[in-house]
Amino acid sequence: MEFIILILAGVLFATAIYNLLQKQLLRLVIGSVLLSHGAHLFILTMGELKRGRPPILTDGVENYTDPLPQALILTSIVISFGITSLLLVLAYRTANENETDNMEQLRGNDNE
Template sequence: MEILMAILASILFATAIYNLLQKQFLRIIIGTVLLSHAAHLFLLTMGKLKRGNPPVLVEGVTNYTDPLPQALILTSIVISFGVTSFLLVLAYRTYTLNKSDNMDELRGSSDE
């Protein structure tokens, strides 16, 4: 199962990098979203996808799951949501002011 998750995360990383290298601002935002999802899957895969009881100390239970990957993923989800919402507001503001989302047109002239 870990190999399947690693392959899926690598596909997401590849499509994210492809979208990050595009000229449209919205595709760049999609690339950052895919990159964050790939990082979530990668963190989950590093936790070894173990099954077991919840990490609550009870007598007689020896097989616990590790809560650290879930905590890291939850923190990463909150951070990526903040970054995504900021980028979407930035894209909306940029489009309303400049009527374009092409990065070459937003760069401005080099005559100055």
């Protein structure tokens, strides 16, 4: 199970890097979203997936699930949602002001 999730995280990382290297602003935003989702899966997998075990210590429980990765991922989801909304607003404003979403044209390079 962990191996499949690690492969999925790798595919998300590869797709994110591909999108981050594109020229359109929306693809840059999608790449940052995919990168954060890949990081969430990676953190969850590194926290060892344990099914059916309580997340806290109680009397008589010797094997428990570490709640720290889930707490980190929950915090990261909230932060990545805020960053995604900020990037979408900035991309929308930039595309409206400059009438283009091509990064080469925004830099002043007309090499197409």
